[in-house]
Amino acid sequence: MLRSIPRFAPLCATLSRGCLHPSKSSVSTSRSDHTYTKPALDPVILKEKFRWMNSQAPVFGISGDTVSILAGPSSYFNTVKSLIRRSKKRLVLASLYLGTGAMEQELVVAMKEALLDSPDLEVTILIDCTRGSRGQHNSRTMLLPLLRQFPGRVNIALYHTPDLRGILKRLIPERYNEVVGLSHLKVYIFDDTFVTSG
Numbered sequence: 001m002l003r004s005i006p007r008f009a010p011l012c013a014t015l016s017r018g019c020l021h022p023s024k025s026s027v028s029t030s031r032s033d034h035t036y037t038k039p040a041l042d043p044v045i046l047k048e049k050f051r052w053m054n055s056q057a058p059v060f061g062i063s064g065d066t067v068s069i070l071a072g073p074s075s076y077f078n079t080v081k082s083l084i085r086r087s088k089k090r091l092v093l094a095s096l097y098l099g100t101g102a103m104e105q106e107l108v109v110a111m112k113e114a115l116l117d118s119p120d121l122e123v124t125i126l127i128d129c130t131r132g133s134r135g136q137h138n139s140r141t142m143l144l145p146l147l148r149q150f151p152g153r154v155n156i157a158l159y160h161t162p163d164l165r166g167i168l169k170r171l172i173p174e175r176y177n178e179v180v181g182l183s184h185l186k187v188y189i190f191d192d193t194f195v196t197s198g
Contacts, residue, residue: 083190092189098139129158159183
């Protein structure tokens with residue numbers, strides 16, 4: 001569901017300028033301190049406006065009917081956990097880090113259960129090296145049991161920025177070294193289901 005947020009209204013207007021569909025009505029959103037009219041957008045004009053993206057990066061067309069919006073953190077967590085458990089062939093997690101709390105442990109347990117239940121399941125995890133290695137108990141130590149128990153089926157990769165090396169790597173302490181660069185992907189694949197978060 002798209003909501004009009006007052007501070008983003010100028011951006012919405014800028015993005016939609018030139019994409020108005022003359023025969024369609026506009027939708028008004030009112031708030032106590034703001035009224036914004038969201039114009040109806042013509043999909044054909046929008047497609048033309050963003051055609052340049054095809055030449056700049058890969059494009060994967062999907063139908064809007066196949067997209068679901070997760071309502072909040074608990075919905076996100078429960079969906080990810082459920083999708084992990086239902087995965088049969090592939091599970092790909094690319095994230096800044098896993099975390100070390102009880103909820104993250106639930107995700108690791110769900111991965112273990114999925115690997116035990118589905119002998120063809122392969123798990124690939126990409127996390128940032130600096131963030132995923134912070135402290136004694138970290139993402140790496142959380143995932144290590146999976147790597148040991150399922151060799152050849154669990155692959156864990158650590159992204160390390162090439163900008164943090166040599167004397168810079170030795171001088172900058174943990175946590176502060178993350179300002180040099182890190183991977184902040186939030187992309188997850190469960191068989192043929194793709195989830196991304198922001």
